[in-house]
Amino acid sequence: MNMEMYSKFDKRMLWVNRIIVLFLVLITIVPLLYVVIASFMDPTTLINKGISLNPADWTVQGYKRVFADGAIIRGFINSLLYSFSFSLLTVFVTMITAYPLSRSDLYGRGAIMTFFVITMFVGGGLIPTYLLIRDLGMLDTIWAIILPGALNVWNIIIARTYFSALPRELSEAATIDGANEIQILFKVMLPLAKPIMFVLFLYAFVGQWNAYFDAMIYLKSPDLQPLQLVLRNILIQNQPSQDMVGANTAMAEMKQLAELIKYSTIVISSLPLIVMYPFFQKYFDKGVLVGSIKG
Amino acid sequence: MILDKKVLKEQKRRSIIRRIKRDKWLYVLMIPGILMTLVFKYFPMYGAIIAFKNYNPMLGILKSPWVGFEHFKEFIFSPNFSVLLENTLKISIYGLILGFLPPILLALSLNQILNKKIKQKIQLILYAPNFISVVVIVGMLFLFLSANGPINGLVEKLTGESIMFMSNPTYFRTIYILSGIWQGMGWASILYTATLAGVSTDLYEAANIDGANILQKIIHIDLPALKPVMVINFILAAGNIMNVGHEKAFLMQTSMNIPTSEIISTYVYKIGLQSGNYAYSAAVGLFNMVINVVLLLFVNSITKKLNDGQGL
Numbered sequence: 358m359n360m361e362m363y364s365k366f367d368k369r370m371l372w373v374n375r376i377i378v379l380f381l382v383l384i385t386i387v388p389l390l391y392v393v394i395a396s397f398m399d400p401t402t403l404i405n406k407g408i409s410l411n412p413a414d415w416t417v418q419g420y421k422r423v424f425a426d427g428a429i430i431r432g433f434i435n436s437l438l439y440s441f442s443f444s445l446l447t448v449f450v451t452m453i454t455a456y457p458l459s460r461s462d463l464y465g466r467g468a469i470m471t472f473f474v475i476t477m478f479v480g481g482g483l484i485p486t487y488l489l490i491r492d493l494g495m496l497d498t499i500w501a502i503i504l505p506g507a508l509n510v511w512n513i514i515i516a517r518t519y520f521s522a523l524p525r526e527l528s529e530a531a532t533i534d535g536a537n538e539i540q541i542l543f544k545v546m547l548p549l550a551k552p553i554m555f556v557l558f559l560y561a562f563v564g565q566w567n568a569y570f571d572a573m574i575y576l577k578s579p580d581l582q583p584l585q586l587v588l589r590n591i592l593i594q595n596q597p598s599q600d601m602v603g604a605n606t607a608m609a610e611m612k613q614l615a616e617l618i619k620y621s622t623i624v625i626s627s628l629p630l631i632v633m634y635p636f637f638q639k640y641f642d643k644g645v646l647v648g649s650i651k652g
Numbered sequence: 653m654i655l656d657k658k659v660l661k662e663q664k665r666r667s668i669i670r671r672i673k674r675d676k677w678l679y680v681l682m683i684p685g686i687l688m689t690l691v692f693k694y695f696p697m698y699g700a701i702i703a704f705k706n707y708n709p710m711l712g713i714l715k716s717p718w719v720g721f722e723h724f725k726e727f728i729f730s731p732n733f734s735v736l737l738e739n740t741l742k743i744s745i746y747g748l749i750l751g752f753l754p755p756i757l758l759a760l761s762l763n764q765i766l767n768k769k770i771k772q773k774i775q776l777i778l779y780a781p782n783f784i785s786v787v788v789i790v791g792m793l794f795l796f797l798s799a800n801g802p803i804n805g806l807v808e809k810l811t812g813e814s815i816m817f818m819s820n821p822t823y824f825r826t827i828y829i830l831s832g833i834w835q836g837m838g839w840a841s842i843l844y845t846a847t848l849a850g851v852s853t854d855l856y857e858a859a860n861i862d863g864a865n866i867l868q869k870i871i872h873i874d875l876p877a878l879k880p881v882m883v884i885n886f887i888l889a890a891g892n893i894m895n896v897g898h899e900k901a902f903l904m905q906t907s908m909n910i911p912t913s914e915i916i917s918t919y920v921y922k923i924g925l926q927s928g929n930y931a932y933s934a935a936v937g938l939f940n941m942v943i944n945v946v947l948l949l950f951v952n953s954i955t956k957k958l959n960d961g962q963g964l
Contacts, residue, residue, distance in 0.1 A: 363866075364865055366865050366866075367865050367866045370764075370865070370866045370867065371764060371866070374761050374764045374765075375765075377761055378761055378762065378765065378774060381758065381761075381778065381837075382774055382777050382778065384834070385777055385778055385780065385781060385834070385838070386777055388792065388796065389780070389781075391796075391802065392792060392795075404800055407802055407805055408802075450684055450685050450688065451685075453681040453682070453684065453685065454681070454682050454684070454685030454686075456678075456681065457675070457678035457679065457681050457682050458682075460675070460678060462671070463671075463675055463678060464668055464671045464672050464675065469682065469686070472686070472689070473685075473689060476689060476693040476694070478945060478948065479697060479941065479945060480693060480696060480697065480941065481693075481695070481696025481697045481698070481699050481700045482696065482700060482920070482934060482937035482938060482940075482941060483917075483920055483921060483924060483925070483933075483934075483937055484702065484920070484924045484925075484930050484933050484934040484937060485695075485696040485697075485698075485699030485700050485702060485934060486692075486696040486699075487924070487925060488699060488702070488713070488930065489691075489692070489695055489696055489699055504688070504692065505692040506692075507688065508685050508688045508689055508692075513685075537677050538675065538677035538678050538681070539677050539680075539681065542681065563783055566785070567783075567784075567785035567786065567787075568785075569785070569786070569787050569899070570898075570899050570902075574921075574925055585785055585787045588785075588787045588788065588791065589787050589903070591791075592787065592788070592790070592791030592794065592795075593787070593790060593791055593794060593903055616795070616800075619791065619795055620795070623788050623791060623792065626785070626788060627783075627784060627785075627788060630783045630784075631780075634776075634780065634783060635776060638775075638776055638779065
């Protein structure tokens with residue numbers, strides 16, 4: 358569009374709009390920047406004066422304390438393990454379930470789809486699910502984290518829509534060459550579905566990385582705790598470990614340190630996603646958009 | 653004639669069997685997914701009968717004696733009931749009303765920014781909070797709103813006193829809803845932004861020729877284009893009214909703000925998993941879910957009537 362086509366009124370409106378957007382960007386980014394800057398502050402300055410931009414007040418003490426603590430590192434490793442295996446499983450099960458459902462001539466396709474979709478609206482609830490996991494002997498095992506949520510109907514819909522859009526001739530040609538359906542899926546279809554597999558993997562990974570509730574109810578032993586539970590202890594229940602604050606620190610100093618440690622933990626725990634995020638933004642968008650097209 | 657029908661039926665049956673045989677590997681592929689759904693989704697639905705039983709761990713769900721609607725009655729006539737229902741409804745209805753428009757307005761706003769690169773950078777920033785975990789979000793709330801946090805620094809300068817935001821029941825809903833909008837607005841706007849990107853430029857050109865200004869273009873072109881997505885989002889959100897994100901409410905709870913922060917789902921967790929009162933807790937959870945499904949169907953049917961048969 359040409360600038361000259363705007364009337365005076367329109368130009369004014371556009372300026373108002375720019376100010377609104379700028380305001381939104383600021384309220385989004387300022388809290389995040391505040392956390393990052395605060396995590397580098399000297400604890401006494403932070404408590405007494407708040408954040409300052411004077412390099413003399415900066416220190417990496419908070420980070421040193423956080424890394425001195427075994428729980429954070431163990432939580433980090435656990436979270437990586439859970440998120441990675443959960444995402445792999447999610448992508449695998451979603452793909453092998455969605456591919457048959459994308460075949461419009463599959464007998465019983467509608468009924469099977471209904472079977473899956475019902476679970477989007479009704480469920481057993483927290484207690485029956487907990488009792489099931491307990492009775493299956495999955496309490497305090499990784500299975501309680503990665504198995505129950507791996508098959509998600511929304512993912513099936515996304516993947517099915519993607520498969521439906523691939524040309525039918527490809528699988529026909531492969532059939533003529535003597536491939537069976539399993540070979541077609543793994544050798545022809547999955548290589549073509551790499552973008553959507555990537556999207557599903559990222560979604561599952563981020564979701565699992567940020568989850569805490571299932572781990573809280575299913576995992577009792579401290580060695581199995583994912584990062585988010587460790588964070589909850591530090592950030593919300595106000596229990597930074599002794600390793601972090603140090604055993605013989607004065608009460609007042611301890612309080613200041615605890616505050617600083619909180620900021621540093623937030624930054625460290627969000628780092629993997631912050632680093633990944635700009636590279637993967639377009640894939641996240643894609644996932645939402647494909648998901649919105651209901652087949 | 654009768655023979656013909658029989659023959660036809662037989663033919664149909666054969667063709668179905670032939671199709672199933674032809675696609676046998678496709679069915680095999682679906683077995684893990686179907687099994688997982690049966691075990692982890694359908695079995696708990698069956699397990700929900702615990703809500704109608706007097707659960708005895710020694711006997712198990714099946715053998716425990718039936719009590720019918722006892723637990724439901726107990727819940728509905730308990731003094732907690734009205735408070736829990738009020739808290740749950742208030743937080744979600746306010747959240748629905750206040751949270752519904754911002755993503756739409758944001759999408760309309762972004763749509764006016766013509767420089768694609770700048771627009772993408774703005775989106776990159778506005779989507780970011782969506783990827784922060786609830787634990788960190790709530791942790792940030794506690795830090796920012798604490799007695800010596802930055803917000804109270806400002807409040808103190810203005811009023812001379814600091815406010816205990818997180819332990820005061822008056823502020824719970826406001827903090828819960830505003831932080832939710834802060835975190836989710838950008839991400840929720842993606843669908844609307846994409847819909848607007850799909851609007852034909854012919855429409856805008858025609859409007860330009862007619863001398864329409866920006867506001868008129870938004871009202872007559874953009875909003876009608878967004879309407880279908882708005883309707884679906886509204887129905888889904890309304891159908892989720894009783895499902896307040898218990899994870900965040902649970903984290904934000906302090907012993908002081910319980911009067912407004914205790915909602916049905918946090919209550920289910922507490923009496924069920926913390927106090928071990930499984931049957932009663934399952935009944936409360938089931939009550940919550942049934943209301944939700946009924947609401948979804950109700951809102952869907954109303955919207956269908958108002959929206960020329962267009963619902964979910």
